[in-house]
Amino acid sequence: xxxxVLPSAAxxxxxxALRPRTVAAYAATAGPTAMxxxxxxxxxxxxxxxxxxxxxxxxxxxxxxxxxxxxxVDPLIGTMIDRFRPGMGAHRRWMLxxxxxxxxxxLLIVTVGNALPFAALFLVMIFFYSSFSxxxxxxxxxxAALVRSPADSxxxxxxxxxxxxxxxxxxxxxxxxxxxxxxxxxxxxxxxxYAGIFLVLAPVxxxxxxxxxxxxxxxxxxxxxxxxxxxxxxxxxxxxLLGVQFxxxxxFGSLTSLFIFFAASVLDxxxxxxxxxxxxxxxxxxxxxxxxxxxxxxxxxxxxxLMGLLISSLxxxxxxxxxxxxxxxAFFSLMLxxxxxxxxxxxxxxxxxxPRDAERCGRNRSAFLFAxxxxxxxxxxxxxxxxxxxxxxxxxxxxxxxxxAARELHLLFVLQPTASWMLxxxxxxxxxxxxxxxxxxxxxSL
Numbered sequence: 001x002x003x004x005v006l007p008s009a010a011x012x013x014x015x016x017a018l019r020p021r022t023v024a025a026y027a028a029t030a031g032p033t034a035m036x037x038x039x040x041x042x043x044x045x046x047x048x049x050x051x052x053x054x055x056x057x058x059x060x061x062x063x064x065x066x067x068x069x070x071x072x073v074d075p076l077i078g079t080m081i082d083r084f085r086p087g088m089g090a091h092r093r094w095m096l097x098x099x100x101x102x103x104x105x106x107l108l109i110v111t112v113g114n115a116l117p118f119a120a121l122f123l124v125m126i127f128f129y130s131s132f133s134x135x136x137x138x139x140x141x142x143x144a145a146l147v148r149s150p151a152d153s154x155x156x157x158x159x160x161x162x163x164x165x166x167x168x169x170x171x172x173x174x175x176x177x178x179x180x181x182x183x184x185x186x187x188x189x190x191x192x193x194y195a196g197i198f199l200v201l202a203p204v205x206x207x208x209x210x211x212x213x214x215x216x217x218x219x220x221x222x223x224x225x226x227x228x229x230x231x232x233x234x235x236x237x238x239x240x241l242l243g244v245q246f247x248x249x250x251x252f253g254s255l256t257s258l259f260i261f262f263a264a265s266v267l268d269x270x271x272x273x274x275x276x277x278x279x280x281x282x283x284x285x286x287x288x289x290x291x292x293x294x295x296x297x298x299x300x301x302x303x304x305x306l307m308g309l310l311i312s313s314l315x316x317x318x319x320x321x322x323x324x325x326x327x328x329x330a331f332f333s334l335m336l337x338x339x340x341x342x343x344x345x346x347x348x349x350x351x352x353x354x355p356r357d358a359e360r361c362g363r364n365r366s367a368f369l370f371a372x373x374x375x376x377x378x379x380x381x382x383x384x385x386x387x388x389x390x391x392x393x394x395x396x397x398x399x400x401x402x403x404x405a406a407r408e409l410h411l412l413f414v415l416q417p418t419a420s421w422m423l424x425x426x427x428x429x430x431x432x433x434x435x436x437x438x439x440x441x442x443x444x445s446l
Contacts, residue, residue: 018152021211026143026156027163028208031201032099033136034164035171035194036106045385046260047191048114048121058118060389062125067382069126070133070375077133078371081141082364089214091142096209098135099202105131110195114188129378136374141367144351145215151296153351154344158292161344165285171197172278180275228368231361237353237434238369240427242376244304245346247424249380251308251417252340257385261397262413265406266322267329275326276333283337291344300352301432304345308421311339315414322410346373349431388412 049059081094105128113121143160147153174197175190182189232238259277264270295303314336323329350373358364395408 018146018148018156022146022213023156023159025208025211026146027159029095029139029142029205029212030136030160030164031167031205032102032198033132033139034167035197035201036102036132044109044113044191045257045389047188054118054121060386062118062122063382064386065122066125066129067378070129070378070382073126073130074133074137074371074375074378075368077130078137078141078365078368081134081138081367081371091138091145091215092209092212094138095135096206098131098138099206101127102131102135103198103202106195106198110188110192133371133374137367137371140347140370140374142212142215143347144354144366144370146213147351150348150352153348154292154296154300157348157351158288158295158344160347162285162288162292165281165288167197167201168281169278169285170200172281175277228365231357232372235353235357235360237431238350238357240431240434241346241349241353242372243427244424244431245373245376246380246383247420247427248304248308248346249377250384251311251380251420251424253381253384254388254416254420255336255413257381257388258409258413261392261409263329265397265403266410266413269326269329272326272329276329279330279333280337280340283334284340287338288344295345295348299432300345300349301428305425305428307339307345308425311336312418312421314339315418319410319414384416388416391416 045059045063048054048062054062081090105124108124109128113124116124143156144153147156171194174193178190178193260273263273263276267276269276291303291307314332318332323332347370350369354364354366354369357369391412392405392409395405395412397405397409
């Protein structure tokens with residue numbers, strides 16, 4: 001195993017707070033994976049289902065199997081980042097290694113993914129997921145090596161969250177523009193327009209990678225998987241955080257995997273669905289700096305509880321009064337997006353826990369722990385997709401005639417994420433006492 005730490009001599013020369021240019025550059029490196037996380041939960045399931053090569057029931061199975069693969073490969077990726085390619089700049093080398101296959105596999109998925117047979121698409125997706133994980137875990141663990149305090153972690157990952165919201169607004173503007181300029185454009189046309197923004201974000205990330213200060217990855221002997229698992233299981237805040245990540249991702253995955261069907265069958269706004277998604281990420285971008293400020297002032301668990309209550313209330317309100325027309329639906333999407341900031345909190349909470357975990361284990365496991373956190377996110381989204389599509393099949397929902405089961409779809413869209421967030425709030429209440437509460441110093445502000 002390894003430790004991603006700065007040597008003490010270099011640490012003494014570091015300024016006590018993060019520089020604004022470091023925060024900005026680090027945030028920009030998240031662009032490629034930030035935008036690619038959503039097609040799997042928003043566009044790809046209906047895109048694959050509409051292609052006809054794979055049935056609706058098999059779509060859920062496909063995402064479940066790829067997540068099982070993630071359960072095997074993600075911890076290995078974290079261990080690999082921690083243990084190999086030691087020395088300064090190892091994080092950036094892993095990110096650059098992952099970017100090429102990520103780009104090529106994205107092109108394959110959005111052009112012929114809906115026509116591939118089950119086995120071929122499964123192979124393509126597991127390689128895509130592996131490249132995705134390699135880039136993202138290296139990027140996240142690099143951030144943990146940069147922070148010095150809970151205020152730093154809230155600032156750094158808050159800026160990362162804000163940039164990902166901006167990147168998603170730009171990305172979702174593409175299918176929205178496609179719908180406006182080409183009425184009747186099919187789902188494949190929308191997802192190709194979405195993926196095209198990768199051609200912008202990837203060069204931005206390449207430029208930013210060279211501007212983030214390097215941190216050392218120093219290889220150390222491993223302690224064995226049995227002890228690794230025991231060390232993790234015996235650390236209560238880590239176990240609670242993994243549960244929080246799963247439940248928040250399950251709720252988010254439930255919403256995003258059903259949003260296209262909800263817009264078409266319940267709101268009768270199929271031709272404006274991309275615009276509604278666009279509005280939700282505008283809401284997230286507007287709210288992210290405010291959430292960051294509040295998290296630095298009041299702590300991250302309370303803010304995540306507030307987030308869950310906010311979105312659940314908005315969803316439950318639609319059972320009493322559905323949004324009518326595009327204007328009301330857009331406002332609803334805008335408000336819904338203000339609460340989509342869960343990763344800001346979970347990533348920064350883990351960054352706060354990593355030094356305490358290192359004290360317990362004798363070395364830093366940052367990449368391994370971020371791989372576990374990402375794994376819980378993928379498990380949550382994949383479980384949501386599998387459960388959602390299974391329940392759609394049970395209630396007899398047909399994408400070609402969604403109005404026939406619109407009420408059942410609406411209940412599923414509201415109640416499934418709400419139940420998950422209520423369980424998450426219970427875990428956060430237990431976790432709050434474990435988290436450090438250090439007030440932000442003036443020097444830590446941008």
